[in-house]
Amino acid sequence: MAIYRQVQTSIWADNWVGSLSPEEKLVWIYVMTNSRTRQCGVYEFAMRYAVVDTGLTEQAIESAMEKFQTDRKLLLSKSNDEILIINWLKYNSARSPKVAAVIDKEIADIKTKEFADAVIDECHKLKYPIKKIKASEDTVSIPYAYSIDTGSQEEPEPEQQPEPEQQPTEEAGGVGADDLTDIFQAWENVWGTMSPLTQEKLRDWAKDFEHKTVIEAISRADANNKAFSYAEGILRRWDKSGIHTMAQVVLDDQKHEAAVQQRQYGNKPRKQLLTNQPAWADPNYKSKPAEPTDSATRAKLEAEMAKLRANREKRHEEQKKRREENAK
Known part of the structure; x- marks a missing residue:
């Protein structure tokens, strides 16, 4: 069965996408649409496949991925080679129970626990009917501003958050x-x-x-x-x-x-x-009692019945003889 990933046509009118270089735009589209993406928005990212699929160098892809992290578009766990696309679940609905069931299965395969918790939190926030709950409710979920791989990169300087755009009604x-x-x-x-x-x-x-x-x-x-x-x-x-x-x-x-x-x-x-239906079709219809007959009428009826029985037995005998003759 074919798998589709939703990319809205308005993406090209987005100010952030417009600020990307051609190589970064290609990597961003690749991140959202490659064959290893999953319904939950978390998947294993293989650099060797990305190089082959996009035709870009490893350095160019790594540079683009670092920018995406800095701009809070995705999170990267280098230890598990997994990425989490922020806002993926917002634009890829899981309101259908069938889709929610797929996400439940995928959550179990996520290696990075913080990513799994983030997916569960986002699904509950969006009121998607998933059944998974976090393994421990006292676990602090990861902030979207930073990568999971905090040991391999510096914490970015906090920057002023832009005013959220009003969703059109x-x-x-x-x-x-x-x-x-x-x-x-x-x-x-x-x-x-x-x-x-x-x-x-x-x-x-x-x-x-x-x-x-x-x-x-x-x-x-x-x-x-x-x-x-x-x-x-x-x-x-x-x-x-x-x-x-x-x-x-x-x-x-x-x-x-x-x-x-x-x-x-x-x-x-x-x-x-x-x-206009007949009287006997009425649910409340009651049949009239039969009128008594005299002895002469009864004798006539019995004679007629006897004649009919005799004719029937005669036909049966004739049919029996024909069957016997045909069998010889």
């Missing part, structure tokens, strides 16, 4: 950020980890539909055990019919139900058809 096209989060979570609850391409598709759909309508299409695909393409087909049909809100969806469902009944029962209302 709405996306382009008037889509609320919370609404998009609900849509993404609904998708991940059904199909697991979301690729960047799928995320862009959902953003586009959310621009044209009320967010609850997009979630409803996902729910209907899930109810029918279908893929996301099924939900997209529903959205395309609604869009073609001018349906973009849940109120319009409900009205469309009612019209569809009325059309189905029209095809089944014609112009007559269903209640009228039920009133």
Whole structure:
């Protein structure tokens, strides 16, 4: 199965990324997208592979990694050859129980205890449904400002923290950020980890539909055990019919139900058809007691029954003879 790593297109508008040299930009993209990355944001970094994959020298990669640490973008444990990408979990959602289960497994494989504790703390902070807890709650978690490998590098001078940027409350096209989060979570609850391409598709759909309508299409695909393409087909049909809100969806469902009944029962209302049903179909129907018959009528009926029995026995005998003749 293909593995995707999410890199938002807005990365190229980021001031920090814009300040990097071409080599540093390549290393940063490599750090986030190479085949050894994991869902938890901690993985073993192999310099020999990085040199081959990027085509850069070891010195150039080490210089870039040192800058990333100084700028508080990642942490490095040289003793375990592991790195932790800060804010990875913030931009790679683990709200889906399936994704959270993957992170639980990965945490057990993290060699650097401080990194494992940092991942657990961040997941709890973001309210991701992981089951792991820190081995010891009295352990002091690592500060993001420094590398784990404190013995091999000097502690950086504290610098003034920039004002945190306000997160936009709405996306382009008037889509609320919370609404998009609900849509993404609904998708991940059904199909697991979301690729960047799928995320862009959902953003586009959310621009044209009320967010609850997009979630409803996902729910209907899930109810029918279908893929996301099924939900997209529903959205395309609604869009073609001018349906973009849940109120319009409900009205469309009612019209569809009325059309189905029209095809089944014609112009007559269903209640009228039920009133024309035979008396014995009524749940409260009680059969009338049989009227007594006289002796002559009974004798006639018995004669008819005797004649029928005789004819039946005669047919059975004829069939038996034919079978015996065919068997010879």
